[in-house]
Amino acid sequence: xxxxLTFQISIYLLVALSSIMFMMAEGGLFPQLxxxxxxxxxxxxxxxxxxxxLTPLWANILGLLAFLIVCAEFFSNIxxxxxxxxxxxxxxxxxxxxxxxxxxxxxxLCALGFLQIAVGAVLTESGYYGSLLVVYMFLSIWTxxxxxxxxxxxxxxxxxAPVGLPRLxxxxxxxxPFQQFSQVQxxxxxDQSRRWLTAEFFWATxxxxxxxxxxxxxxxxxxxxxxxxxxxxxxxxVQGGNKPLVGFTEKVQLGEMGEILxxxxxxxxxxxxxxxxxxxVTVTEFVEKYGLDEPLFRGTVLSNYQNGSWSKAQRxxxxxxxxxxxxxxSKELDIQDLYRQEYILEPIGTRVLFIMQPLVAMDMLSDSExxxxxxxxxxxxxxxxxxxxxxxxxxxxxxxxxxxxxxxQLYRQRQYLELPRNDLKRLIKYTRSLIAAHPxxxxxxxxxxxxxxxxxxxxxxxxxxxxxxxxxxxxxxxDFLFNRKSGHCEYYASALAxxxxxxxxxTRVITGFKGGEPKYLSNQFEVQQRHAHSWVEVYLDDHWETxxxxxxxxxxxxxxxxxxxxxxxxxxxKMLSQFWNDYVIGVSFQRQKRAFYDPIVRAGKKLGKQLLxxxxxxxAAVTTVKSFLSSPRRWFSWEGGAAVFIIAGLFFGLKWLxxxxxxxxxxxxxxxxxxxxxxxxxxxxxxxxxxxxxxKKGLVRERSETQKEFSIQVxxxxxxxxxxxxxxxxxxxxxxxxxQVRYGDHSxxxxxxxxxxxxxxxxxxxxxxxxxxxx
Numbered sequence: 139x140x141x142x143l144t145f146q147i148s149i150y151l152l153v154a155l156s157s158i159m160f161m162m163a164e165g166g167l168f169p170q171l172x173x174x175x176x177x178x179x180x181x182x183x184x185x186x187x188x189x190x191x192l193t194p195l196w197a198n199i200l201g202l203l204a205f206l207i208v209c210a211e212f213f214s215n216i217x218x219x220x221x222x223x224x225x226x227x228x229x230x231x232x233x234x235x236x237x238x239x240x241x242x243x244x245x246x247l248c249a250l251g252f253l254q255i256a257v258g259a260v261l262t263e264s265g266y267y268g269s270l271l272v273v274y275m276f277l278s279i280w281t282x283x284x285x286x287x288x289x290x291x292x293x294x295x296x297x298x299a300p301v302g303l304p305r306l307x308x309x310x311x312x313x314x315p316f317q318q319f320s321q322v323q324x325x326x327x328x329d330q331s332r333r334w335l336t337a338e339f340f341w342a343t344x345x346x347x348x349x350x351x352x353x354x355x356x357x358x359x360x361x362x363x364x365x366x367x368x369x370x371x372x373x374x375x376v377q378g379g380n381k382p383l384v385g386f387t388e389k390v391q392l393g394e395m396g397e398i399l400x401x402x403x404x405x406x407x408x409x410x411x412x413x414x415x416x417x418x419v420t421v422t423e424f425v426e427k428y429g430l431d432e433p434l435f436r437g438t439v440l441s442n443y444q445n446g447s448w449s450k451a452q453r454x455x456x457x458x459x460x461x462x463x464x465x466x467x468s469k470e471l472d473i474q475d476l477y478r479q480e481y482i483l484e485p486i487g488t489r490v491l492f493i494m495q496p497l498v499a500m501d502m503l504s505d506s507e508x509x510x511x512x513x514x515x516x517x518x519x520x521x522x523x524x525x526x527x528x529x530x531x532x533x534x535x536x537x538x539x540x541x542x543x544x545x546x547q548l549y550r551q552r553q554y555l556e557l558p559r560n561d562l563k564r565l566i567k568y569t570r571s572l573i574a575a576h577p578x579x580x581x582x583x584x585x586x587x588x589x590x591x592x593x594x595x596x597x598x599x600x601x602x603x604x605x606x607x608x609x610x611x612x613x614x615x616x617d618f619l620f621n622r623k624s625g626h627c628e629y630y631a632s633a634l635a636x637x638x639x640x641x642x643x644x645t646r647v648i649t650g651f652k653g654g655e656p657k658y659l660s661n662q663f664e665v666q667q668r669h670a671h672s673w674v675e676v677y678l679d680d681h682w683e684t685x686x687x688x689x690x691x692x693x694x695x696x697x698x699x700x701x702x703x704x705x706x707x708x709x710x711x712k713m714l715s716q717f718w719n720d721y722v723i724g725v726s727f728q729r730q731k732r733a734f735y736d737p738i739v740r741a742g743k744k745l746g747k748q749l750l751x752x753x754x755x756x757x758a759a760v761t762t763v764k765s766f767l768s769s770p771r772r773w774f775s776w777e778g779g780a781a782v783f784i785i786a787g788l789f790f791g792l793k794w795l796x797x798x799x800x801x802x803x804x805x806x807x808x809x810x811x812x813x814x815x816x817x818x819x820x821x822x823x824x825x826x827x828x829x830x831x832x833x834k835k836g837l838v839r840e841r842s843e844t845q846k847e848f849s850i851q852v853x854x855x856x857x858x859x860x861x862x863x864x865x866x867x868x869x870x871x872x873x874x875x876x877x878q879v880r881y882g883d884h885s886x887x888x889x890x891x892x893x894x895x896x897x898x899x900x901x902x903x904x905x906x907x908x909x910x911x912x913x
Contacts, residue, residue, distance in 0.1 A: 141334045145288040146185055148281040149244055150177045153231065155277060156251035159270050160228070163258030164221065169228050170254075173235075180235045191238040204229035224257040241289060248281070268722055272351065279347045287334055358722075382487030383667070386438050386649055389449040392614045393605040395628050395649070400603065400700045401667035405651060406435070406483045406492060408663040413476040413534065416740045421654070421663045424477065428496060428539060434673070434684065435492040435665060437650035439514035441553050443636065445561065446614040448647050451514075451553050465500040465510045465517060468534050473498065473541055479533040485525055489518040492650055492665075496535055496542035503530035513549045514646070515682075545675075545682040554644035554677065561613045562636060564620065569640040582643050583678050586685060589637050593630055593687035600624040601692035627688045631672035634687040644677040648684075653697060668700045741780075824894050825876040828869075831902050849873040856905075863904045868897055 154174050161170035183189045192200070204226060211222040231250045234243050255274060258267065383398065383405075410419040425433050440448035468476075479494060491508060493500075500517065502508055506529065507520045523529050536542045548554075559566065572592065579585045593599055600623065607614060608621040615636055618629040635645040652671035657664050671693075673686040766781065829839060832852060839848040849869040853860065860866045875894060878884040886894070 141284070141288055141291055143186075144335060145281075145284045146181060148277070148284050149247055150181050152274075152277055152281050153177055153235070153247055153251050155270070155274055156254045157228070157231075159267060159274065160224070160254040160258045162264070162270075163262035163267060164224070169225060173228060173231060176232055176235055184236060185239060188238075190236075192233065192236045197233050197237055200233050201230065204233070224254065227253050227257070244285065248278075252278075275351060276344075276347045279350065280343050283339075283343045283346075284335075287339070291334055386486070386488045386490055389447055390438070390440060390628075390649060391447045392628050392632060395670050395672065396603050396605045396626055398667040398670050399626060399696075402701065403667045404484055404664055405486060405667055405669075406481055406665045407657070408433075408482075408494070408654070408665070409480045409661060410663075411478045411480070413478040414474065416736065416743070418661050419477060420661075421656075424494075424535075428535075431690070432653045433494050433663075434671075435494050435651040436648055437490045437492045437516075438488075438648070439511075439516045439675075440647045440649065441514075442556065443632070444558055448632070451550070463510045463512050465508060466498065468499045468501050468532070471499050471534070473536050475537040477535040477537065479535065481529075481531050481533065483529040483531070485523050485527060485529075487522070489520075489522055491517045491519060491529070491531060493517060493533055496539065496544075497533045498536045498542050499534040501532045501534075503532060504528075512547060515545045546680055548644065548677050548680075548682075551644055551677075554646055555639050555642065557636060557639050558613075562616065562640075565613075565616050565633075565636055566640040568619070569637040573641055585641060586638055586643055586676050586678060590634060590685045590687050593634055594689050598623060599630070599689070601626060601689045601696060603696065627670075627672040627693065630688040631674050631686075634685065635674045638674070638676060646675050646682075648673050648675055652686075653694075655701070668697055738780075822876055822879050824891075824898065825872065825880075827898055828872050828876075828901075831898070831905055835905055845873045845876055859904055863900070865897070865900060865904065868901055871897065 154177055157170040157173035161167060164170070184191050207229065208222045208226040211225060227250050231247065231254075234246050234250070237243055255271070259271075408421065410421060410424050411417065412419060421433055425431070439450065441451045442449045476498070479497075481492070483492065500508070500510075504523070504527070506523065508517055508531070509520060510517050519529065557566065569589070573579060573585055573588070576588060579588055602624045603626055604624065605626075606622075607617055609617050615629065615632050618625045619633055631647050635647050638645045649670070649672050651665045651669045652673070653669045654663050654665040656662070671688070673684060673688070675682045676685050677683075825845075832838075835856070837852055837855060839845070843851075849872075852869045853866065857866075860868065872894065875890070879886060
């Protein structure tokens with residue numbers, strides 16, 4: 139394979155890839171797209187065929203012109219100010235591509251490409267950019283390796299020949315490596331029988347790339363992120379000014395939530411642990427323990443209904459002050475048996491903190507204060523969170539259900555029974571007639587359960603995200619009940635709440651989230667906008683009870699339908715972007731702690747306890763391995779990475795131990811090995827004698843000269859003497875035996891030792907036979 143052409147193709151591919159990545163990051167085609175065809179043209183017309191190239195004068199003129207263009211872009215608009223410097227890198231790349239290239243030009247192409255990659259990383263947060271960065275790293279290491287080889291080759295051959303490396307002609311056929319020429323220059327030896335680009339070189343470069351990626355990932359993931367938030371570098375308002383997520387404001391219009399029910403944007407992340415052992419607990423296990431079908435994340439509490447919209451009630455002063463109290467902190471608890479719910483809430487433009495009940499205490503981890511409205515049991519932050527910062531908080535749930543807090547207060551019962559009677563006459567009449575038709579319903583609980591089942595299970599109503607209204611002249615809830623008979627959770631919750639109020643049962647509507655899904659790359663539970671949900675809290679038997687009239691199966695099918703499948707382009711893009719944002723550009727110390735440090739600490743504590751009992755350790759190890767192998771999801775978590783390092787460490791450790799054992803065994807039990815070691819350590823004494831004999835005739839081996847080359851030189855200079863004594867092959871025999879002993883781990887037998895000494899004596903007599911007559 140032609141080394142020069144390979145290097146040129148590699149460097150141009152690197153330039154093209156950096157241009158493509160910069161183009162993706164900026165979101166425009168010009169000017170980056172022109173770099174690719176320009177590179178193809180210059181590869182052939184400038185570098186290969188040498189038909190055209192820029193002189194230094196024209197390169198300087200074009201560089202000045204590029205600077206003027208950049209100045210014009212800078213003063214054009216705000217976007218031009220941000221991108222003018224980046225475009226200048228592209229223009230300089232064009233100029234260098236058009237020049238006749240030597241090592242400095244190639245270095246400039248690498249540097250400018252890298253700068254474009256760095257600028258692109260600031261402009262985008264796409265997961266695909268992260269994937270291309272890995273490709274760029276592999277291609278960069280390959281290109282720089284070939285560049286190093288290219289420069290080394292040029293130290294031997296000043297005139298670069300595109301047809302391949304010239305070979306030195308040898309009179310005799312090359313039968314073994316000892317019969318071939320080589321060159322040594324600058325400490326590098328060139329074997330003329332070998333190609334520059336070999337399979338060994340390719341795999342060595344690939345191995346270096348894998349090692350570089352692995353080591354850099356370890357450092358990146360484990361070094362604590364203690365620097366400032368990247369919002370400092372963003373030209374955005376720090377205080378929360380983002381648009382509130384619809385459905386979670388002080389006033390909610392019916393149908394608004396439908397706007398987000400098809401979105402897969404993340405709202406919050408949740409991880410549950412045993413607070414004492416730090417062992418992870420799945421969300422499924424948690425909800426089953428407390429008798430729930432799916433996790434419900436309670437958010438906004440709405441009590442006032444008017445003209446198709448729900449709103450919060452105005453806070454009023456209670457006996458002990460306002461209804462806002464501070465939630466109990468975990469350190470104030472006497473309870474030890476707790477579950478810890480760890481939340482990361484994305485900035486969605488609301489002060490509401492979503493909670494999964496039951497709970498007994500709450501700790502804020504973010505730098506903000508929160509309040510508990512004891513009347514509605516709604517938890518909010520005092521200040522709207524920053525636009526680019528997530529909110530972190532922990533909830534604590536007692537393992538014994540009776541120790542958790544219960545919503546039993548009913549303040550101002552009247553507001554939870556209010557109905558716009560003029561607008562809902564038909565609803566009120568229908569509800570009362572429905573209850574009257576079932577005299578078996580005696581208690582309020584029976585009546586509430588009946589109405590919930592009527593809406594959810596009767597089959598008269600269906601779930602849909604279609605928000606069309608058939609009769610805009612009547613209340614939207616009545617239009618849902620009597621005309622459309624289809625809608626999403628807001629309509630079901632509103633209908634149930636108003637129908638229960640029509641028969642004197644206090645109710646309020648809750649907006650939050652229902653369900654979620656485990657994350658692919660961790661043990662966390664992710665809730666997205668498509669999981670938004672509304673349900674009803676009903677005051678029965680001196681406490682607030684949750685009721686949900688939405689058809690569960692139909693809603694679940696719709697939520698699943700809106701999920702981004704990994705088999706689809708959208709799903710793969712989402713997963714890649716999620717990983718890139720969470721674990722690369724958006725990783726913080728808290729996320730590092732949750733994803734890496736805490737699991738390692740928990741694993742260490744668990745290992746320390748298990749090591750106290752060898753039998754328990756072996757049993758637990760077998761169980762852990764079986765569980766790990768049967769759960770592919772864990773292969774791509776921190777546990778999978780740890781397993782790879784452990785297996786690799788064990789493999790290399792055992793390999794090293796095996797080698798040490800073999801050496802010790804030979805040292806103790808193999809006397810021949812000792813003798814050969816003594817012989818080899820003597821640096822092959824017979825060859826030293828051979829060199830001393832020739833030195834007396836003025837033939838001294840140069841340091842850059844191999845033993846085989848020295849042998850050929852000796853036979854040339856002493857041809858007459860050696861031919862006369864019929865020992866022309868002696869130098870070759872001595873040299874070949876030297877190679878066998880010095881590099882082949884060959885021990886001289888007594889017969890071989892005697893034979894080589896005899897030959898050296900004969901050679902000595904031939905070389906020194908004329909000296910007596912001369913003296």
